[in-house]
Amino acid sequence: MASAVERFDDKASETFESVGRTTVYRGELLRHPVYSRALHWMVALFFFLALFSGFGIYLPWLFRWFTPIFGGGQLLRAMHPWFGLGFVVFFGLQALNWLQPMIWTPADSNWMRNMKKIVSSEEKMEAPDTGFFNAGQKVQFWEIVGGCTAYLITGIILWVGAPTFGRILVAISYVIHDISALIMLGGIFIHIYESTFGQPGTFQSMTRGAVSEAWAWTFHPAWYKQMTGRDPVQACEEARRQMTTGNKP
Amino acid sequence: MADRKALQVEMISAHPGPVPGHGVQRNLEVCKLVDTTTCIGCKACEVACVEWNDMPFSPTTFDNTYQTMPETRWNFWNLIKFNEHQKEDGTIQWLMRKDQCMHCADPGCLAACPADGAIVKYANGIVDFNQENCIGCEFCISGCPFNIPRFNPETKRVYKCTLCSDRVGEGLEPACIKACPTGCLKFGTKDDMKFIAEERAKQLRENFGIEKAGVYDPQSVGGTHVIYVLHDATDPERYGGLPKNPEIPWSYTVWKWLFKPVLGTFALFGLLGVCLHYVTAGPRRTQPEPPRKGERNG
Numbered sequence: 379m380a381s382a383v384e385r386f387d388d389k390a391s392e393t394f395e396s397v398g399r400t401t402v403y404r405g406e407l408l409r410h411p412v413y414s415r416a417l418h419w420m421v422a423l424f425f426f427l428a429l430f431s432g433f434g435i436y437l438p439w440l441f442r443w444f445t446p447i448f449g450g451g452q453l454l455r456a457m458h459p460w461f462g463l464g465f466v467v468f469f470g471l472q473a474l475n476w477l478q479p480m481i482w483t484p485a486d487s488n489w490m491r492n493m494k495k496i497v498s499s500e501e502k503m504e505a506p507d508t509g510f511f512n513a514g515q516k517v518q519f520w521e522i523v524g525g526c527t528a529y530l531i532t533g534i535i536l537w538v539g540a541p542t543f544g545r546i547l548v549a550i551s552y553v554i555h556d557i558s559a560l561i562m563l564g565g566i567f568i569h570i571y572e573s574t575f576g577q578p579g580t581f582q583s584m585t586r587g588a589v590s591e592a593w594a595w596t597f598h599p600a601w602y603k604q605m606t607g608r609d610p611v612q613a614c615e616e617a618r619r620q621m622t623t624g625n626k627p
Numbered sequence: 628m629a630d631r632k633a634l635q636v637e638m639i640s641a642h643p644g645p646v647p648g649h650g651v652q653r654n655l656e657v658c659k660l661v662d663t664t665t666c667i668g669c670k671a672c673e674v675a676c677v678e679w680n681d682m683p684f685s686p687t688t689f690d691n692t693y694q695t696m697p698e699t700r701w702n703f704w705n706l707i708k709f710n711e712h713q714k715e716d717g718t719i720q721w722l723m724r725k726d727q728c729m730h731c732a733d734p735g736c737l738a739a740c741p742a743d744g745a746i747v748k749y750a751n752g753i754v755d756f757n758q759e760n761c762i763g764c765e766f767c768i769s770g771c772p773f774n775i776p777r778f779n780p781e782t783k784r785v786y787k788c789t790l791c792s793d794r795v796g797e798g799l800e801p802a803c804i805k806a807c808p809t810g811c812l813k814f815g816t817k818d819d820m821k822f823i824a825e826e827r828a829k830q831l832r833e834n835f836g837i838e839k840a841g842v843y844d845p846q847s848v849g850g851t852h853v854i855y856v857l858h859d860a861t862d863p864e865r866y867g868g869l870p871k872n873p874e875i876p877w878s879y880t881v882w883k884w885l886f887k888p889v890l891g892t893f894a895l896f897g898l899l900g901v902c903l904h905y906v907t908a909g910p911r912r913t914q915p916e917p918p919r920k921g922e923r924n925g
């Protein structure tokens with residue numbers, strides 16, 4: 379099973395790599411290949427389409443000012459399930475793509491215990507055992523995996539409707555569907571913040587695909603070590619020394 | 628739809644704020660009485676409904692019974708449900724029940740509907756769909772305990788019996804009432820119809836020996852503006868699935884009015900949280916940071 383997935387992924391990655399382009403300059407590391415980036419932005423696109431069309435069904439009296447963008451309430455309602463399906467399919471591919479780096483490790487449990495210090499910026503650098511993704515990112519990933527499952531099941535029930543599934547199942551499904559959306563929405567604010575303003579230098583990992591070495595040793599030290607073989611703390615100290623001497627006139 | 632303005636609105640689906648014009652005038656509640664014991668299954672009411680509401684032709688199906696089609700449709704709002712019931716003495720009884728929207732005092736469809744103004748309840752008790760506001764989400768279908776609203780995939784909107792609100796607004800009786808040849812259908816105020824129904828049930832019990840005869844006006848939805856006289860009021864289910872205790876799922880009451888707005892606001896805390904983080908703790912920068920202005924070494 380696992381090997382079948384890997385093979386299928388490898389081929390897709392190759393194809394995407396031959397179409398797209400990633401330039402890694404000196405002093406940078408390749409973070410996300412074209413395949414991951416393409417999937418990520420398809421996920422984001424369909425997520426927001428589903429989210430905004432979903433708002434139009436969630437509270438039409440509040441959101442009816444933007445239903446015309448989707449061609450009116452009825453068309454919006456008719457398209458929403460397809461947007462959702464697109465989101466789930468692309469995220470499903472992404473989930474297979476990222477399954478391996480997203481596996482929970484003891485380092486992540488430590489991270490969670492340390493979270494307060496990290497969030498309050500008390501600790502400038504991540505703990506040395508933080509790998510390709512940190513525990514916060516993993517929590518978000520697994521939340522979306524769970525959310526997608528909930529979306530898919532309840533969404534199909536709502537789509538096919540009460541005549542097939544019965545009115546009670548529909549009445550329950552829409553509550554679960556809503557809760558899932560609200561949790562994800564709350565999470566996405568944090569996600570967008572962390573990958574833009576909250577951690578400058580992160581956004582380019584999803585656009586150009588490459589990050590600076592300094593970004594890597596600061597936020598994902600274990601990954602940095604794995605990629606370069608150098609010790610992240612030492613590398614940082616070296617850079618600090620260089621910076622101060624270099625600044626001397 | 629101009630003629631509908633004659634009717635005072637009492638409830639509006641998903642409407643924030645008060646209902647305009649409500650309580651200005653006293654309004655009598657109307658009611659349709661269906662006496663299943665005198666219905667002969669002639670289907671004049673079915674035809675009258677299709678005619679008056681100008682609905683496109685809907686093909687009928689034959690399934691060896693006296694029922695026109697299995698269920699009501701978006702363009703067929705009034706269906707005589709036919710059921711055979713075997714009595715204790717072995718004889719067969721034919722049950723004919725006119726199935727249509729019940730015009731509930733607590734309409735589950737209206738409670739479930741998220742679209743402002745797609746469903747209104749008039750002060751006279753009529754529950755009406757305004758298709759121009761309907762987004763076709765079909766929540767009303769799951770909200771309705773009587774399985775009434777029907778989705779039209781072409782217009783992507785939902786339709787059902789209007790209790791001829793356009794006629795009633797002009798002081799006329801509904802079309803089905805006008806067409807009924809046996810007098811099994813009656814129309815008037817809720818009080819009058821309730822009184823006639825109770826009298827009829829009493830007559831059935833006392834003069835005809837139908838001991839379980841009674842009136843169907845389910846209180847679990849606050850009563851309905853279509854009421855039935857049944858031979859056996861203890862078992863309405865046998866009349867083609869008339870629910871004994873029609874109910875509106877809690878998710879359309881508690882969830883929709885309390886948790887939906889509250890949790891929705893909660894999700895925005897994510898936004899608030901990150902903004903606060905930015906101005907208090909501040910962003911996390913890659914290390915080493917260049918020395919700040921004025922710092923030694925700088």
Ligand code: HEM
Binds near residue numbers: 425522584
């Ligand atoms: C405009 C909106 C978005 C921006 C700017 C953005 C940016 C990014 C960036 C820069 C990364 C890479 C992080 C890293 O390399 O460590 C990332 C990862 C990821 N993104 Fe997004 N993203 C957005 C929307 C979304 C949406 C809507 C979803 C799904 C619902 C999503 C799901 C993910 C996941 C699961 C990851 C991997 C784990 C993580 O970094 O949290 N993203 N995103």
Ligand code: SF4
Binds near residue numbers: 736739746785
């Ligand atoms: S389908 Fe029913 S619940 Fe949905 S908007 Fe139309 S009337 Fe309201």
Ligand code: SF4
Binds near residue numbers: 730754773775
């Ligand atoms: S019978 Fe159904 S459609 Fe008619 S008012 Fe009651 S809940 Fe609404």
